[in-house]
Amino acid sequence: MTIITTISRIAGLFGACLMAATGAMLTYEVIARYFFVKPTIWAAELSQLCLIWGCLLAMAWVLSMRRHITVNAVTNLLPPAAQTVCVAVSLLVVIVFSGVAAVYGWEIFYDSFERGRTTGSLLNLPSWIAELSVPVGFALLAAQAVVELIGLRRKHLPSLGSSHE
Amino acid sequence: MTVILILLCLFALLLIGVPVAFALGGLGLGMLIFGGFSPLMAPQAILSTLDGFILLAVPLFLLMSNILLKGGVGRDLFTAVQAWVGHWPGGLAVATILSCGLFAAISGSSVATAATIGTVAIPEMVNRGYGKRFVYGLLAAGGTLGILIPPSIPMIVFGFVAEESVIALFLAGIGPGLFLVTLFVIFAMLHARFAGGYTPVPAAQWGERLSATRRALPSLALAILIVAGLYSGAFTPTEAAAVGFAAALLITIFWLRTLTLSAFWEAVRESAITTAAILLIVAGAKVFGKAIALYRIPQDISAFIAANIEGPLIFILLVSAVLLLMGLVFEALSMILIMTPVLLPAAMGLGFDPIWFGIFMVIMVECALITPPVGLNLYVIQAVARVSLGEVARGVWPFLALMLVTVGVLYVWPDLALYIPFKW
Numbered sequence: 001m002t003i004i005t006t007i008s009r010i011a012g013l014f015g016a017c018l019m020a021a022t023g024a025m026l027t028y029e030v031i032a033r034y035f036f037v038k039p040t041i042w043a044a045e046l047s048q049l050c051l052i053w054g055c056l057l058a059m060a061w062v063l064s065m066r067r068h069i070t071v072n073a074v075t076n077l078l079p080p081a082a083q084t085v086c087v088a089v090s091l092l093v094v095i096v097f098s099g100v101a102a103v104y105g106w107e108i109f110y111d112s113f114e115r116g117r118t119t120g121s122l123l124n125l126p127s128w129i130a131e132l133s134v135p136v137g138f139a140l141l142a143a144q145a146v147v148e149l150i151g152l153r154r155k156h157l158p159s160l161g162s163s164h165e
Numbered sequence: 166m167t168v169i170l171i172l173l174c175l176f177a178l179l180l181i182g183v184p185v186a187f188a189l190g191g192l193g194l195g196m197l198i199f200g201g202f203s204p205l206m207a208p209q210a211i212l213s214t215l216d217g218f219i220l221l222a223v224p225l226f227l228l229m230s231n232i233l234l235k236g237g238v239g240r241d242l243f244t245a246v247q248a249w250v251g252h253w254p255g256g257l258a259v260a261t262i263l264s265c266g267l268f269a270a271i272s273g274s275s276v277a278t279a280a281t282i283g284t285v286a287i288p289e290m291v292n293r294g295y296g297k298r299f300v301y302g303l304l305a306a307g308g309t310l311g312i313l314i315p316p317s318i319p320m321i322v323f324g325f326v327a328e329e330s331v332i333a334l335f336l337a338g339i340g341p342g343l344f345l346v347t348l349f350v351i352f353a354m355l356h357a358r359f360a361g362g363y364t365p366v367p368a369a370q371w372g373e374r375l376s377a378t379r380r381a382l383p384s385l386a387l388a389i390l391i392v393a394g395l396y397s398g399a400f401t402p403t404e405a406a407a408v409g410f411a412a413a414l415l416i417t418i419f420w421l422r423t424l425t426l427s428a429f430w431e432a433v434r435e436s437a438i439t440t441a442a443i444l445l446i447v448a449g450a451k452v453f454g455k456a457i458a459l460y461r462i463p464q465d466i467s468a469f470i471a472a473n474i475e476g477p478l479i480f481i482l483l484v485s486a487v488l489l490l491m492g493l494v495f496e497a498l499s500m501i502l503i504m505t506p507v508l509l510p511a512a513m514g515l516g517f518d519p520i521w522f523g524i525f526m527v528i529m530v531e532c533a534l535i536t537p538p539v540g541l542n543l544y545v546i547q548a549v550a551r552v553s554l555g556e557v558a559r560g561v562w563p564f565l566a567l568m569l570v571t572v573g574v575l576y577v578w579p580d581l582a583l584y585i586p587f588k589w
Contacts, residue, residue, distance in 0.1 A: 016437030019224040026225070026407030030400055044218060051444075052215040053225065058441035067438050068184035068444060073494045073539045075182045090183040097191035105208035131214065134208045161184050161442075 005064055008144045012061020018054035022047035041122040046085050050132050056137025060144035063094070063160070070161035090160050091149045098142040105134030168462055171196070175453075175503075178389065185499045186442070190449035196456035207452045214448040217221035218403055219325055223273075224440040225406030226316045229413045230272035231432035236417030236424045237382045239281035242267050245374075247289075252368035252466070255357025257293055258303055259350050261286040265307035266346045269314035270388035271409070275497075277535055279308025279542045283549040291550075294363040299356060300552060302560025305542040306568070307349065309531035314342035315392060316409075319497055319530060323449055323523045326454070326505045331402045332395050333520050334505070336586035339392070341524055341571055346582060348567045365391035383416040443498060457506070467511040477515045481576060484508060485529055492533020496541055500530055524582040525575060531570050535561045 029043035062068055075086050111117075112127040119125050148157075170447065171192070178188035195209045214220070233239075246267065247260040264282050272278055283304040292298045312319045315335035324331035358361060369377075391409055392398045415422035457463060467475065474480050491500050505526065512522045534542045537558040546557045575581050 003570075012437070012441075013434070015441070017431050019440055020228060020433045020439050022221055023225050023228055023407050023410040026404055027411040028220070030404050030408055031280075034399075047221055048216055048218060051221050052212065053226070054437065055215055055441045055444050055448075058437055059445060062438055062441045065438065068186060068441055069442050069496065069499070070182050070340050071179045071494055071499075071539075072182060086181040089181055093178065093183045093191050094187045097194060098206065099185050101190070101208055101211070105211075108205060108208055108212075130410060131212060134212060135422050143331045159182050161182075 004140075004143050004147050008060035008064050008140060015054040015057035015061070018050040022050045022054075025050075043121050045119075045121055045125070049125075049130055053133045055147060056133040057140075059137050060140040063141060063144050063148065066157075066159070067160035070159055072159045072162075075088070075159050077151060080149050080156055080158070084152060084156060087157050087160055088149060088152055091145050091152075094145045094160075095142050095149070098138040098145065102135045102138035105131070105138060109132040109135055167460060168465060171457070171460070179499075180494070184447040186445035188449070189453040190501070193449070193452035193454075193456040197452075200456070200459060200546045202456075202459055206455055209433065210451040210455050211448040213350060215444060216453045217325055218401075219321060219331055220444060220447065222316070222321050222331070222403040222406040223318055223443060224278065224436055225403065225410045226318065226321075227436040227439050228275045228432060229409040230274065230277055230407060231436050232410070232413040232417055232424065232429065233278065233384060234281055235428040235432050236413070236421050238271070238381075238417075238421075239264075239268060241377070241380045241421070242384060243282060243285045245377040246514070247366070247586065248369040248374040249376040251366040252355070254365075255363075256366055257286070257353045257363075258295065258299075258357060260347045260354035261290065261303055262307050262310075262346060264352060265304075265310050266314060266342070267385065267388065269310040269342070270316075270392070271384055271413075272311055273316040273318040275308045275311035275531065276541050276545050278311030278352050279304055279545045280549060282307065283546055287546075287550050290363075292368065293519065294529070295357075296362065297552070298556060298560035299360070300560070301546050301552065301557040302562070303349070303353065303566050304549075305535045305540070305546045305557055305561050306564030308542045308545065309534050309568070310342060310345065312531060313338050313345065313524075313527055315339065315395070316402070316406065317442065317527065319501055319527055320523065322443070322498055323505060323526060325447065325510055326450070326502060327519055327523060329519050329523065332398075333586040334523050335392075335395055335402065337524050337582040338521050338527065339585050341528065341575055345568065345571050349564065352567060374496065380421065383412075383420050387412050387416065398418075420522065436442045446498055446502060450506075453503075454506045463507055463510055466507055467514060470511040471514060476481055477517065478576075480512070480515055481525070484512075488526070488529040489532060489536065492530070492536055492539070494539050496539065497530040497534060500533060501526055518579065518583060520566075520586065521575070521579050521582055525572065528568060528572050528575070532565055535565060550588050 025047045026036055029040050033039040105114045109128050109131040117127040119127055175192055198204050243264040246263045250256050250259050265278055268278050315338050320334040321331050324334050391405045394405050534540055543557045547554050
């Protein structure tokens with residue numbers, strides 16, 4: 001169980017680094033355009049790729065940190081037993097949704113991979129590089145949600161997330 | 166009938182505590198499968214959302230403001246402003262509002278604004294004998310300036326959903342933002358004049374003023390650089406955010422020398438968590454939006470509004486009431502994401518400018534941020550000041566009234582928002 005949480009954490013921290021890296025790339029782009037008058041062809045595209053992977057890799061970690069945005073106004077008023085039921089149902093919704101998203105996301109990825117589809121942009125990267133993030137991210141999220149569901153038997157959890165960011 | 170059923174399902178999922186992102190995405194996916202549409206649309210919608218160049222501005226603005234925050238810029242700003250206006254009648258209150266307004270210009274979040282300025286200003290004001298309710302209300306309301314004065318994460322999200330220019334939205338937020346600052350300042354001075362009870366602060370020495378200003382200056386310059394860069398078209402909002410992130414690093418490392426490696430790493434982690442949480446909601450809303458569009462729900466609602474609501478004033482009053490009601494349970498972004506696709510077509514049909522409508526939504530969402538039981542800024546001030554939610558909530562009413570006045574003025578005089586982006 002803890003191994004999945006550890007993988008989620010490592011994936012999340014890697015995702016955080018990817019997001020910070022977009023800052024470096026886009027700052028370089030602005031400098032290259034205004035000071036060297038030589039805009040790059042890679043900065044925008046690679047930073048978008050970093051954002052996609054960064055967000056989807058961080059999903060499971062954010063769940064384990066209880067930081068997904070959740071409406072807690074009603075569940076806060078419930079007794080602990082009812083809260084546990086709500087959290088369990090919520091986790092089931094997350095598992096089903098992320099499972100289905102992972103399966104269909106895999107189809108999209110595999111199709112692009114087989115056909116050798118490319119993005120058609122300046123860099124003309126293979127499309128599957130971005131598309132692979134969906135099955136990977138959602139599979140990890142589903143696994144983490146299962147871990148949380150099993151953990152419910154031992155520990156009371158009033159809610160799955162916080163009500164703000 | 167379908168509309169009511171879908172809304173019931175959505176509210177049920179949200180209220181039992183399914184994270185907003187997965188409630189929207191899951192319901193959208195369910196609707197696609199149920200309606201016989203291809204479920205492949207769900208992962209495609211998620212990918213196309215996260216691929217949006219404009220949304221890259223979200224992590225970068227968050228990084229910028231988190232780094233400035235870790236570098237102690239909030240305290241510097243408050244000290245500098247206080248050195249200049251602290252001796253006015255109600256000077257600390259005025260300094261608090263102005264610092265909120267300035268911090269708003271380097272931060273896109275109202276929670277961060279309320280928390281940062283609140284931590285510094287609340288003890289100071291309470292020590293000087295300002296009424297506690299007034300202080301809490303002031304800080305909760307002052308924080309909302311964070312999302313009205315650019316940069317603003319909710320505006321980026323609105324622009325993305327509505328497919329409108331984020332630059333125009335940012336510029337349109339300036340007028341109402343300054344107007345609201347003015348109203349708050351006038352109220353604070355009148356309150357100080359009539360309620361009294363506080364000990365005035367002696368005027369600061371010139372040396373003090375200059376040294377405080379020197380520390381705050383780079384952050385102010387950064388705020389001006391961002392707005393000027395956007396206004397002149399020198400960079401896109403995303404590039405402005407990237408430049409802001411780099412500048413925040415330079416300021417906190419070389420000028421203020423306050424950023425440590427662990428604080429930097431903390432800022433990166435925090436920004437990533439917030440970004441993932443926010444952008445996944447946007448992606449979930451995109452899946453949901455696709456599904457309701459295939460069920461023709463926005464068209465149905467537009468038609469219903471066109472048939473049953475006479476005139477723009479009634480529409481705006483009704484939308485305001487709905488948003489205030491929703492604000493009792495929902496937080497800002499979810500409201501914008503759920504309501505924009507539903508309401509914007511109807512609003513445009515009635516002749517409202519989409520940028521104007523965006524600013525209107527942002528102010529209404531700000532009201533939601535300070536109305537109990539779910540008012541994020543109330544929670545923040547409650548936590549910072551360690552008092553009861555009720556006490557904070559009671560202090561907020563006059564400020565809420567001023568915000569509704571601003572909405573009224575904006576309705577009568579749309580140029581308050583639209584002048585800077587379109588006529589200047």
